[in-house]
Amino acid sequence: MKRRNFVKNTVLGTMATVIGTEIVFGTSMPKGYIPLALQDPDPFKMFNKDKEMVVLNDKPWNIEAQAHLLDDKVTPNKYMFIRNNGLIPENIDANNWTLTIDGESAKQQKTFTLSELKSKFKHYTYQLTLECGGNGRSEFDPPAKGNQWTVGAVSCATWTGIRLRDVLAEVGIKSDAVYIGYHAADVHLSRNPDKEPISRGAPMAKAMQEETLLAFKMNGKDIPMLHGYPLRLVAGGWPASVSGKWVNRISVRNKVHDGAKMTGTAYRVPCTPVAPGEKVKDEDMCIIESMPVKSLITFPKTGAMIKRDRKLNIRGHAWAGELEVSKMEYSINFGSTWATCSLEKPVNRLAWQHFSASIEFPKKGYYEVWARATDQQGVAQPMLLPGWNPKGYLNNACHRIAIKVS
Amino acid sequence: MDNSENVRKAIKQVSRLMAVIFMAFVIIAGMLVYLMVDPTLSAFKSAPSTEEYVSVQESSEEQLSEEDFDKIENGIHVRTGLLEAEGLMEVVNNCTNCHSAKLVTQNRMNKERWIATIRWMQETQNLWDLGNNEEIIVNYLVTNYPVKKKGRREILSNIEWYELQE
Secondary structure (H helix, E strand, O other), X not given: OHHHHHHHHHHHHHHHHHHXXXXXXXXXXXXXXXXXXXXOOOHHHHOOOOOOOEEEEEOOEEEEOOHXXXXXXXXXXXXXXXXXXOEXXXXXOHHHOEEEEEOOOEOOOEEEEXXXXXXXXXXXXXXXXXXXXXXXXHHOOOOOOOOOOOOOXXXXXXXXXXXXXXXXXXXXXXXXXXEEEEEEOOEOOOOOOOOOOOOOEEEHHHHOOOOOEEEEEEOOEEOOHHHOOOOEEEOOOOEHHHOOOOEEXXXXXOXXXXXXXXXXXXXXXXXXXXXXXXXXXXXXXXXXXXXXXXXXEEEOOOOEEEOOOOOEEEEEEEEXXXXXXXXXXXXXXOOOOOEEOEEOOOOOOOOOEEEEEEEOOXXXXXXXXXXXXXXXXXXXXXXOOXXXXXXXXXXXXXXXXXXXXX | OHHHHHHXXXXXXXXXXXXXXXXXXXXXXXXXXXXXXXXXXHHHOOOOOOOOOOOOOOOHHHHXXXXXXXXXXXXEEOOOOEEOOOOHXXXXXXXXXXXOHHHHHOOOOOHHHHHHHHHHHHHHOXXXXXXXXXXXXXXXXXXXXXXXXXXXXXXXXXXXXXXOOX
């Protein structure tokens, strides 16, 4: 008996040791799961991002591109900016993922599994521009608090999914519906389970647009973990914070959604213009909807030196939130004169448009190439910073690159 | 004699039985151990795994021994990247628990706006009462990360010049 006990104890001991090491090495981690402890060192390897991407913040992760990295017509994952408000959700299980539609203005509460969503509703694919509301914040004076984005918090990937409006129609929406608000699986920085890091949304008109998707694919593959795997709301042309990642619930509201970062000053600008640095009361701040007209020169990278006898071919993208860009120009004399670029039509509504031009320089010296887009309503990008606002949103000032001609 | 013969036989039988049971235990234990390590029995499947593995890296904090934890190198607190100055550890201990020090240093604000930001974090983000440390922290921030004047548009700076080949 003693010997048997000894054997048993040894075996149990071995198992315990094994369990111990198993936990440490996490060999049975679900696919795609990045434990919080690992939300640490090399983000480039961890998130499959290019080494030239710039880390603004590592807790939570916020990473932006540089202008020249965004040269692709369709932004690949490695050049796509990351903006997180909370911690990446743990233990994502796509097989058991569900989406619940609820809220005061939903005719019923209904829960769909991810595979039901995929099989029940028709799939659509659109290329959609997602720009962080705070893109360009770093230029505001007095400075605005938050991640100091320069130009790289914008992307235009291909998203595949189902239309939110098809799902809402299946559930049934009451006539008093005003807004939808998403809820997601990410974790608040304080780790307080009662707090949501972000829960934003859009008015019904935006929710019902053809291009507003519940997406499960990005650029033809499963959405990368960092960008909302396995289900993301994608609302192109609006601040990217409307495009909630890791979405598991959508509430149909009979009032403007009041989730985290919908209220106060978050993603809001003064309803009427204010002087730089002026204090603005919360009730005088209005929610940002469509993003303004903007463009980026993605080739060449700033700092190019060329010979006098050569033309400089530039190219880039332009977008205008809900609208289309109708004109694209460049200047090499700080706006004294503007020349027209050739501009392509968008592949679909809410996708960025590509422009190009061939520039001849009159003499040797230092130049800046400034790019200016004009939307279909005749509104152009300002050369200076647009109206100052307390949180530093909506900087759509002209992008420029430095060139030396010798 | 018969009795002792029987006893010896019985002992032999028992020890043989024990050996068999022991072997069975070893085999079962071995299988269990293997299952623990490889629950999907992937080693017996011929198809190559297409799963993407996240490389397990020790965090830099773990790599640093205790005495190196708050190491200062060239006037920089290595772990956070914050400048060494009066109030450094108060900032490290109160401001880098929930968010990165990067979020602190990329923001340049005056005293009034830092205090407003601290209040906002206390009201909405579960930041604790900083007590006497508040003044030390705010002084550290406005002294070491002062506001830069940017005007309506800054000149382009830090340009890396290169020959454009096309």
